[in-house]
Amino acid sequence: MATEFGAELETDVPLSRFTTLRLGGPARAMLTCRSTDTLVAVVRALDASGTPVLILGGGSNLLIADEGVDAVVVRVANAATRLGADHVYAEAGAVWDDVVAEAVGAGLGGLECLSGIPGSAGATPVQNVGAYGVEVGSLLRRVQLLDRATGEVRWVSPDELGLGYRTSVLKHSDAALVLAVEFAARPDGLSEPLRYRELATALGADEGERRPATKVREVVLGLRAGKGMVLDVADHDTWSAGSFFTNPVVPADRLAPVLAAIEARVGDGVRIPQFPGDGGTKLSAGWLIERAGYGKGYPGGDAAARLSTKHTLALTNRGGASTQDLLALARDVRDGVQDAFGVRLEPEPVAVGCTV
The missing domain is CATH 3.30.43.10 (Uridine Diphospho-n-acetylenolpyruvylglucosamine Reductase, domain 2)
Structure with missing residues (x-):
């Protein structure tokens, strides 16, 4: 074959x-x-x-x-890219950050907040990848799919993908294979409106402002590198799957007891990061992990799998870990957060032949 x-x-x-x-x-x-x-x-x-x-x-x-x-x-490993006046086309196997760099370098805005994310272009709609206030779903024009039941190849609109927070109908399903993606882009070279406070502050801007995409990309890469989220073979903090757990969305009828459990542990008057979520209130997984007692580098020592020393939401291979080592760490953290706050964290990576 x-x-x-x-x-x-x-x-x-x-x-x-x-x-x-x-x-x-x-x-x-x-x-x-x-x-x-x-x-x-x-x-x-x-x-x-x-x-x-x-x-x-x-x-x-x-x-x-x-x-x-x-x-x-x-x-x-198909990796062709094409830039238009107001769009970016990438085959599924294109390295995602290379696509972003090419678009920004050509004077197109829109993708800059998604700089530094590892992986391929074809994975971005599957996960509805997002960072620094921008999600792929807000930029997608269309996705080319192979229907594996019929063998048909066709382009579909974002409306057909069931996009949600870090998910889509393509995730955890073998029904279709992404072949290519096409994104809208801004021909003026300016960024998407800044929606993430940390990024806006680093740029000296107000939320909602737009800045040159080249500058936003530079700052995003710096912020991500500081959290060990830009791949570097020499840095074990980047031997990860990025954020291992998604930010949990707590339904309205569960929010009060969850917040009470958090306050009982961390004290009254502590600001608990909260954001509107699909069908509830989104909490910060990284914040919960730290407040449940899992600090950066946990469990420390010579453990083969540890939390990143830069970012508690990344589970890392320190060079000699096995998948079982990483799974054990993931279960430890997940169960500890649930015991402390009554919130169950869900893993983001796709597990093959194993479960968390």
């Missing part, structure tokens, strides 16, 4: 080479697809034969079992 469709075949491939956590056991076979035509043909053929398939993009939101996967891994 690799020769027939132009894919590159490797066998017994350690998947830790392809995830930002540097974790994951072997795949019996990997097919790297560097064009959209190859990608479509390979996935159609594998699906038609009933072969188990794992789609692999940038590996930034993936947690793979130590035992690996008993499946053929299809690596999405």
Whole structure:
């Protein structure tokens, strides 16, 4: 199949080479697809034969079992990009930050707040990726999908994707494969309105202002680097899946007891970060983790898996961790927050062959 469709075949491939956590056991076979035509043909053929398939993009939101996967891994490596006067087109395998850098460098605004996020362009609508007050869903024009049941390739609008906070109908589903994405962009080279206080403050701006996209990108990259959220092979704080837990949304009927539990632990008068959320009030997962007693670098010592020393929301591989080590840390933190505040944190990465 690799020769027939132009894919590159490797066998017994350690998947830790392809995830930002540097974790994951072997795949019996990997097919790297560097064009959209190859990608479509390979996935159609594998699906038609009933072969188990794992789609692999940038590996930034993936947690793979130590035992690996008993499946053929299809690596999405189509990476063409095109810039228009008011839009950005990227194939699914394009490195996301390269897409942002190219757009900003060409004088297009809109994507700058999403600078420094690891992974591929094709993953951005799946997760409805967001940072510093901007979500992909607000910029998407359309997404090209392969329907794996019918083999049909078509463009869909954002309305068809069920986009929500860090989710979409594409997440945790094998029904469709993202082939390409197209985003709206600002031809004036200015940023999206600044909606995140930390970013606005760093820029010396008021919330709601717009600033040159080049400057906003520079500041975003600096802020992310300070939290260990820009990939650096020499920095184990970046050997992570980014924010491991999503910010919990507490329903209205549960908010009062949750806030009471928080106040009982941290004291009256402490400002509890709260934001409007889908169907409730969104709390800060990182803030809750710290107040539950899990500080930066927890559990310390020579533990192979630890919280980042820069950002408590990142669970990191210190160089010798296994997936089981990371899962144990995730369960420890999740259960501790639930015991302290009655709030259950949900993991953001997609787990393959394992569960938190």
